[in-house]
Amino acid sequence: MTTQPLKPRTLFEKVWDNHVVVSPTGEPTILYIDLQLVHEVTSPQAFDGLRLAGRKLRNPARHIATVDHNVPTSSIEARLHIVDQIASAQVNALRKNCAEFGIEFFDVQDSRQGIVHMIGPELGATKPGMTIVCGDSHTSTHGAFGALAFGIGTSEVEHVMATQTLPQSKPKTFRINVEGELPYGVTAKDIILDIIGRIGTAGATGYAVEYAGSAIRALSMEGRMTICNMSIEAGARAGMIAPDEKTFAYLKGRRFAPGTAPINLVSPDARPANPDLGTTTDDYEAQWNLAVEQWRALVTDEGATFDRELTIDATKLAPSVTWGTSPGMVTTIDGKVPVLTDAKDDADRKGFERAYEYMDLKPGMPMEEVAVDAVFIGSCTNGRIEDLRAAATVVKGHKVATTVRAMVVPGSQAVKAQAEEEGLDLVFKSAGFEWREPGCSMCLGMNPDILQPGERCASTSNRNFEGRQGRGGRTHLLSPEMAAAAAVTGHLTDVRNWKFNEA
Ligand SMILES: CC(C)[C@H](C(=O)O)[C@@H](O)C(=O)O
Numbered sequence: 392m393t394t395q396p397l398k399p400r401t402l403f404e405k406v407w408d409n410h411v412v413v414s415p416t417g418e419p420t421i422l423y424i425d426l427q428l429v430h431e432v433t434s435p436q437a438f439d440g441l442r443l444a445g446r447k448l449r450n451p452a453r454h455i456a457t458v459d460h461n462v463p464t465s466s467i468e469a470r471l472h473i474v475d476q477i478a479s480a481q482v483n484a485l486r487k488n489c490a491e492f493g494i495e496f497f498d499v500q501d502s503r504q505g506i507v508h509m510i511g512p513e514l515g516a517t518k519p520g521m522t523i524v525c526g527d528s529h530t531s532t533h534g535a536f537g538a539l540a541f542g543i544g545t546s547e548v549e550h551v552m553a554t555q556t557l558p559q560s561k562p563k564t565f566r567i568n569v570e571g572e573l574p575y576g577v578t579a580k581d582i583i584l585d586i587i588g589r590i591g592t593a594g595a596t597g598y599a600v601e602y603a604g605s606a607i608r609a610l611s612m613e614g615r616m617t618i619c620n621m622s623i624e625a626g627a628r629a630g631m632i633a634p635d636e637k638t639f640a641y642l643k644g645r646r647f648a649p650g651t652a653p654i655n656l657v658s659p660d661a662r663p664a665n666p667d668l669g670t671t672t673d674d675y676e677a678q679w680n681l682a683v684e685q686w687r688a689l690v691t692d693e694g695a696t697f698d699r700e701l702t703i704d705a706t707k708l709a710p711s712v713t714w715g716t717s718p719g720m721v722t723t724i725d726g727k728v729p730v731l732t733d734a735k736d737d738a739d740r741k742g743f744e745r746a747y748e749y750m751d752l753k754p755g756m757p758m759e760e761v762a763v764d765a766v767f768i769g770s771c772t773n774g775r776i777e778d779l780r781a782a783a784t785v786v787k788g789h790k791v792a793t794t795v796r797a798m799v800v801p802g803s804q805a806v807k808a809q810a811e812e813e814g815l816d817l818v819f820k821s822a823g824f825e826w827r828e829p830g831c832s833m834c835l836g837m838n839p840d841i842l843q844p845g846e847r848c849a850s851t852s853n854r855n856f857e858g859r860q861g862r863g864g865r866t867h868l869l870s871p872e873m874a875a876a877a878a879v880t881g882h883l884t885d886v887r888n889w890k891f892n893e894a
């Protein structure tokens with residue numbers, strides 16, 4: 392029997408309340424953390440700190456680690472012998488630290504390696520109702536499963552390693568309802584870019600956002616992850632979506648999912664084993680059913696209130712593309728680079744002027760006239776199987792423009808293997824795309840995949856700051872479908888007018 396809550400609560404409040412260790416008046420709450428994800432860039436100092444203090448991990452089984460940011464994607468050889476000294480030192484340090492502290496580690500060639508925000512869900516380590524942290528801002532991705540997931544700094548990484556808890560002040564709540572059917576050619580990426588364009592890159596600062604409404608319910612888990620992934624680009628502490636049948640179907644049978652036989656020795660599953668349940672197949676099914684029953688309660692109660700609410704009409708959306716140097720500088724593909732009088736205030740005007748110059752764009756220029764030198768399909772925003780399928784459908788039977796360097800970088804080994812099984816690699820390669828090994832790649836300039844100064848890229852990633860993809864590089868954020876179309880035509884292209892070629 393479940394007890395009725397006294398007051399209707401939001402999804403966020405339920406997950407938060409379930410993890411409060413202690414909440415002293417006037418001080419941050421101490422939250423229990425179910426899972427910490429670890430990558431090579433933000434972990435070395437945390438491990439060093441533990442060593443200095445002579446501490447162990449409080450619970451190594453609630454950590455999983457992989458390498459993603461620094462690893463070259465060009466060949467297996469390049470990954471096994473990393474030339475860059477910093478990258479090689481960070482990757483080696485993670486290998487050594489995981490062995491020393493007892494963390495399960497997925498190395499460059501492991502079939503479970505991938506961008507840290509890809510592998511959590513793939514392994515079923517990301518589950519509804521959990522608290523999940525990582526020294527990485529795009530940890531918000533995991534909120535797509537109804538988890539409270541957020542990025543933390545390196546000293547906090549150390550704190551979680553040592554105590555499995557984290558001091559946190561409670562964010563306010565913000566519900567964004569996206570209602571109605573998405574028009575043809577409009578994707579999850581376009582929804583989130585539109586939201587950031589509306590509310591601005593600080594629009595959700597201080598809030599935990601819940602995405603709701605029929606358009607969000609209609610999205611696949613992949614699409615929901617794309618949306619939650621970019622919550623941080625609107626300044627949000629976290630982004631969440633209530634779990635439903637799609638969430639449960641996605642998780643069933645995954646390695647760390649409850650009731651997956653054989654029970655794993657190292658399991659970050661938050662729920663203690665039910666002592667009444669044994670280890671037969673029937674019992675596994677019962678464990679799964681029990682988990683799903685508990686997960687079903689993770690919805691915002693009727694009558695619960697949010698500090699802020701916004702409703703968006705999905706039927707009015709068009710494919711989005713950024714024109715400037717922040718994800719909020721966004722318009723639609725049939726739109727134009729905004730003119731100065733479109734700026735809201737002085738600060739905005741200064742930002743526009745600087746962006747025109749950095750991006751080498753003229754105010755009022757139609758977006759479809761912007762020619763690109765490079766196309767990057769990948770990242771923890773859009774490097775999933777569904778993204779690659781969508782891009783391949785656009786590319787099939789076409790060739791990459793001779794003026795464009797295009798690459799597809801699967802977000803994980805699992806996605807790469809699945810795509811190859813479906814023959815998507817052949818579609819891309821025969822069109823002239825490079826087909827790479829998994830990692831963050833050109834999402835950020837921390838590995839050999841970078842733009843040259845002045846080069847312009849249509850990118851499915853999540854950040855378009857100055858120099859993000861390499862010094863002097865220019866980034867236009869868009870969906871995988873739109874990136875694929877730009878690769879073929881050599882300029883930003885409205886995928887709604889695309890001539891699909893089934894040849
Ligand atoms: C390197 C890492 C700390 C960084 C982040 O926190 O997000 C990176 O993943 C990014 O996307 O900018």
Ligand code: SF4
Pocket residue numbers: 459460506507508527529770771772830831834835852853
């Ligand atoms: S793919 Fe990009 S956004 Fe995602 S973790 Fe890597 S660098 Fe960060």
